[in-house]
Every structure is written in structure tokens, then in C-alpha cells.
Amino acid sequence: MGANSADSLSPVVAADHPGVSELFAVLACGEISAFYRLADDARMSPTMAGRVALARMAGAEMRHFERLESALTDRGLDVYDAMAPFVTPLDDYHASTHPSTWLESLVKAYVGDGIAADFYLEIAGRLDPSVGAVVREVLAETGHSEFVVHEVSAAVQASTKEKDRLMLWGRRLLGEAITQSQYVMAQREALTDLVLTASGDLNGVAALFDRMQQRHAERMAVLGLV
Amino acid sequence: MGANSADSLSPVVAADHPGVSELFAVLACGEISAFYRLADDARMSPTMAGRVALARMAGAEMRHFERLESALTDRGLDVYDAMAPFVTPLDDYHASTHPSTWLESLVKAYVGDGIAADFYLEIAGRLDPSVGAVVREVLAETGHSEFVVHEVSAAVQASTKEKDRLMLWGRRLLGEAITQSQYVMAQREALTDLVLTASGDLNGVAALFDRMQQRHAERMAVLGLV
Secondary structure (H helix, E strand, O other): OOOOOHHHOOOOEOOOOOHHHHHHHHHHHHHHHHHHHHHHHHHHOOOHHHHHHHHHHHHHHHHHHHHHHHHHHHOOOOHHHHHHHHHHHHHHHHHHOOOOOHHHHHHHHHHHHHHHHHHHHHHHOOEOHHHHHHHHHHHOOOOOHHHHHHHHHHHHHHOHHHHHHHHHHHHHHHHHHHHHHHHHHHHOHHHHHHHHHHHOOHHHHHHHHHHHHHHHHHHHHHOOOO | OOOOOHHHOOOOEOOOOOHHHHHHHHHHHHHHHHHHHHHHHHHHOOOHHHHHHHHHHHHHHHHHHHHHHHHHHHOOOOHHHHHHHHHHHHHHHHHHOOOOOHHHHHHHHHHHHHHHHHHHHHHHOOEOHHHHHHHHHHHOOOOOHHHHHHHHHHHHHHOHHHHHHHHHHHHHHHHHHHHHHHHHHHHOHHHHHHHHHHHOOHHHHHHHHHHHHHHHHHHHHHOOOO
16 A cells, blocks of 8 residues: 555665665756756746846755755765766756746746655655755755746736646646656666655555645646636 | 055945945846856756856856845845846847857856956955955855866867967957946946045056956966966
8 A cells, every 4th residue: 555645654765775876866967957947948037037036046956956966975976977867858858848938937947846846755754864854955945936926826817818828838747747757767776666665665656646746736726727 | 546456455435335236236237147148158068067067156156146136135225126237238248258169158157257356356355344245255266167277278288279269269258348347337427436436546447457457367377378
């Protein structure tokens, strides 16, 4: 049986599990990838305030990258070697979810980060505390989401057409995120074993994805996308 | 007569000089502008290590921006309103010094930041200590320049043609920086008065630009560009 609430259970993944380094590496690669995606998307901002908001989010991603880099270095690994297997799947995710408007880029920053955070934070509860602490630290809310919530909810209140478009967009982001995470899992045995161990079994993984879908819906609602 | 060494003299610009807010604003605008220039230039990087190095520098610029934003807020100003007059001259500087190769972008990051830092740090010594401290803090060496020095000096040692190209490029960066700074000064009376007061008089400003040229040459030498 899968774990219904991973956080309430004790750690089951040891600090020396071979998937831990892969977990840090995929997170590090995600931070760099998000940094450049945010910097790119900022071009679409109609205002300087929008450009600054995205630069702030990108700056937070870099601080998290540096935390992961030192965690990998502490484990005797080179951050670039460790990240190499994850570059293509993350590039593919971003290529398949390339925003065509400023609002799409804001929804992606908010919803995409949220999906990733849900996944990793669920797992963090079952990892050795020293490992879980790093994961929580780099996924901590960076406090920059109010800008996104304010901009998007104002826009969708003003336009039903915009709202319909962005609801479809949110669904696509969730679908692509799940597709790419399954692709990563299929390639990386140690990471897959870590996720399976943390979730209990395959039913546990399925329950985790169900909870992620539920939280995705809640997040869309915060943006006025219901 | 101009001050030969501004740092050894006591502060002459009061904290409530109207040019102080303009100084913070042009610095803040420079940080955001540099952030996006670094993120753009990273596309040319042949390696993930290069992309990460530029993202790190960009992240440091954002931390500095946030410091200036709070300094402006403390003075009762809106950071976006305050930055508005400086957006065009900074965009013009970047448009006129758009790097066409990865090495040109590295030289620009190192040499361009250095020129700006020389200018502002010279002035910082003559400002009220509370103001000078903010300027020094946001221009502090971020420790990311070793990457640039290593990459550029290796490349110019290996190719005389590359060295010749980059020497011309460095000269152009200095010229454009001086042109744009003079344009800004011509437009902003309070800021110009601050610079004149800090430098003593027009001779002092000329001496300051002479010292900046000298330090530019030293910086080029560090990159192997002599």
C-alpha cells in the first residue's frame, strides 16, 4: 500500500542511497534551467516591474543552485558531470512549454515551480533528515509569487477568453511535467529506486501523482483559473 | 585643482544632496540591465560551466539591485520611477556594445563592470559615509571574475588574432562607457552636481577619467590583453 501522507512517516531513504546525488543533480539542473527560462520570458514583460519580478525569481533560483552545488561537492561529485543526464529532459520540458504571451510565462513560472515543489517536498519527508533539509531549503517559497498572482488574477477577471486560454495552458504544463518526470525516472535507476522507496511502492507513487494533481488544481484556483 | 586621490579626502557630499537618489537609481538600473545582458550572453557559452558562471554573476547583480531598491525606498522613492530616466542610456550602451562571440561577452562582463566600479568607487569616498557604504556594498567584487580571467587569458595566449580582436573590443567598451556616462551627466543636473562636488571641479573630473583609463589598461593586462 502506498503512503497516504509521506510527511507523517519516518525517513526510509538513507543519506548514502545512490539516488540522493541524482536527486540533488536534477534539482540543480532545474534551477539553472529555470534561471534562463525566467530571464528569457522577461522579454515579454510590458513593464520594468515585470522584468524586475522575473529577475528576482531567477536570482532566487541561483542561490538554490549554489546550495545544491555545495551539497554535491560535499559528496565528492562535480556538479556539471552530475547534471549532464538531466539537461536534455529539462530542455525538452521547456521547449514543449514555451510561453507565447507574458501571462503564459507568469503562469508557467508559478504553476511549473509549484508542480516540481510538490513532488520533491513529498519525497523530502521520507529522506534522511540531512538530505531532506537541503531539498526543503532549495524549494522554500521565495516570496516572489504575489506579483504573479496579482497580475494573472487581474487579467483573467477582465477577460473570459484569456481565462479559457490560460486554463488550457495550465493543464498542458501539468501534462508535460508528468511526461518529462516519467522520462527521467525511466532513465535513472537510482533515482527511481529512491522515489519508489520514499513512496512505499508503485501504488504510493500513483497516490503521490494524485495529490500533485489536486494541489495543481488548488494553485490554478489561486490564480482565478477555475 | 582636482582631487588627486578622492579616497584620502573627507566626505563633501551630504546624504540629502539631491544627486544621491539619482546615483542610487542609475546604479539600480545598471544592475537590472547587467542582469539581462549576462543572461542573454550566456546563450553563446560553449559549456554548461560558462552558463552557470554568467548566471552566478547575474544573481549577484540582483542582490545588489535589491540593496539599492531598499535604499531608494528608505528615501521615500519608487524604484521604477527613479530608474526611468536611465533606462534608455543603459540600453543604448548595451546595444552599441553587443558582443558577437562568447569571449567578447566575457571581456564585456569583466571590463564593463570594472569601468563602472572604478567610477562609482572613486566618488563613494567623497560621499556621506551612510551613502558611500551603500555604493561600496553594491560594487563589491563578487568573486566571480576568476572564471573570466581564466577563459580569456587562455584563449588569447593561444591565438594572436583573437588577442588583437579583443584588444580592439576592450577599447570600444571604454569609449562607449565614457560616451554614455557623459550623456547621462548632461541630462541629470543633480547627479552632475554630485559628481562635480565629489571631484572638486572639472579638473577633478578629468583626473578621475584619466585614472579610470589607467585602471582599464591594468584590467586588460590581467586578461592578457597587452
